[in-house]
Amino acid sequence: FTFIILKMEEVAILKGSNCRAKGAAPGFKVAVLGASGGIGQPLSLLMKMNPLVSVLHLYDVVNTPGVTADISHMNTGAVVRGFLGQPQLESALTGMDLVIIPAGIPRKPGMTRDDLFNINAGIVRTLCEGIAKCCPNAIVNVISNPVNSTVPIAAEVFKKAGTYDPKRLLGVTTLDVVRANTFVGEVLGLDPRDVNVPVVGGHAGVTILPLLSQVISTCSCFKF
């Protein structure tokens, strides 16, 4: 989940004028759908710590009252509101600039990400129908697996609704870059923060492709 959060130096160069919230308090209005889960809770915490976020909506089908209470007690500026279950989805989404979706089931041992398709595809479709209706201009980050397939499903929902903008729909796979940097850093004995491994393809075993021939490092000792 840390892969979603902008590095502090990147935050510093983002000005208020870059924030998409219009006609209201400056800052991004962010909704996390699936906020009570293993990804959703720490992601919500990181969003609450992000100074660019002014409003944080936490939506899930379980446990959001408790999660919202805990996250809202952090002494940072974002206003936190909780939403529980399908009847509250539209309220959770209305006016949002950024919607992040870690909702759905995760893999159990022996499963591939593709095995999640039948359940998670339906969840993502329903959530995206809500986005198309309530915040059609929002940036949408899809984390729910299989990302290779849930992103196209989201695209089809938005196309049907007439709200599709490829620049605003993203599958979150930066985790693959983070892992590649860490593993290559370990092998080469470098600080992984000094290593940059470009990763292309998708987010499934055979489609994640780290371009090892293109590794660059800011460390002067680096030779490949």
Ligand SMILES: NC(=O)C1=CN([C@@H]2O[C@H](COP(=O)(O)OP(=O)(O)OC[C@H]3O[C@@H](n4cnc5c(N)ncnc54)[C@H](O)[C@@H]3O)[C@@H](O)[C@H]2O)C=CC1
């Ligand atoms: N793209 C990536 O790099 C990564 C993707 N994932 C994927 O993220 C998803 C979530 O993983 P975890 O948080 O570990 O699972 P989890 O089971 O801990 O949490 C999922 C949450 O989604 C909620 N949920 C289920 N149906 C929902 C609905 N209709 N509306 C709203 N919320 C709903 C559940 O109540 C639960 O709180 C999985 O599909 C997993 O494969 C996980 C790690 C990395």
Ligand SMILES: O=C([O-])CC(=O)C(=O)O
């Ligand atoms: O492996 C999973 O199912 C969760 C995920 O996408 C990852 O950790 O890369």
